[in-house]
Amino acid sequence: DAGVIQSPRHEVTEMGQEVTLRCKPISGHNSLFWYRQTMMRGLELLIYFNNNVPIDDSGMPEDRFSAKMPNASFSTLKIQPSEPRDSAVYFCASKTVGGAETQYFGPGTRLLVL
């Protein structure tokens, strides 16, 4: 099993640009989570999906952030327009709905907004 796959692994962009982060969950997992990690705030849950449906997006910082899960094997997190304070490591994690509570994390996307 390839594990959770995220792309790109690193992204450097300029303020105001659109950023799209991608995630492929583990096959058979139907819960998907997006997290953001910073030194100041630690690991924060942004949004999670069950069976491709967003369940809780209360962690999304503002309207500049949006997430989609068009099918069971793909999700995107988009920031438009990006700002320097969005610089962080963004993680995607997946698990089975109603199954074991362990989440499996991807390697993360390190985002730097200049």
Next chain:
Amino acid sequence: SQQGEEDPQALSIQEGENATMNCSYKTSINNLQWYRQNSGRGLVHLILIRSNEREKHSGRLRVTLDTSKKSSSLLITASRAADTASNFCATSENDSGAGSYQLTFGKGTKLSVIP
């Protein structure tokens, strides 16, 4: 908002020694998990303890849970240089029957094991 708070924030020990990290949380939980993060990598699940359990072992790991004090501890015995990582506790609460469990993470204890 942070649910778990780890203590200490950083810990430095010699290889072979034991390392103990603590976690306190605020609300009722279904379970508590510990995850490890090596520098520049994603988090990896270490061990899960349910709210009705008091102690659990997995290899060199020992976790305790005291729900009356809302606290947990992670003990790593006979530490190795490869144990150098940040360790996070994460608590899980039932999200009103949606069928999945959100995890709320603390800020972690950074463990350094010196060879």
